[in-house]
Amino acid sequence: MTIHAHIASLEKKHGALEEKLNDVLASPSADDTEIAYLKRMKLRIKDEMQRLKTSTRH
Template identity: 65%
Template sequence: MTIQAHIESLAKKHEDLEDKLHVALSSPSIDDAEILEIKRNKLRLKDQMQKLKSTRH
C-alpha cells in the first residue's frame, strides 16, 4: 500500500467516525464515555494522517 493510499484509508475511517459521532451526539442513550472514545479515535487517526503526510515530503 502506498503512503497516499494509506492516508486515504485513514481519512475514510476518520469520516466514518465523524458520522458515528454525529449520530452519538444526537442520541440521548449514548453515554459520554462512548462519545469520548470516538473523539479519541478520531484524533488518533488525524495524528496518523499528519505524520504520514509529513514523511511523504
C-alpha cells in the same frame, strides 16, 4: 499499500468516525464514555494522517 493509499484509508475511517460521533451526539441518551472513545480514535487517526503527510514531504 502506498503511503497515499494508507492516508486515503485513514481519511475514510476518520469520516466514518465523524458520522458515528454525530449520530451518538444526536441521541438523547448519548453515552459520555462512547463519545470520549470516538473523539480519541478520531484524534489518533488525524495524528497518523498528519505524520504520514509530513513524512511524504521529505
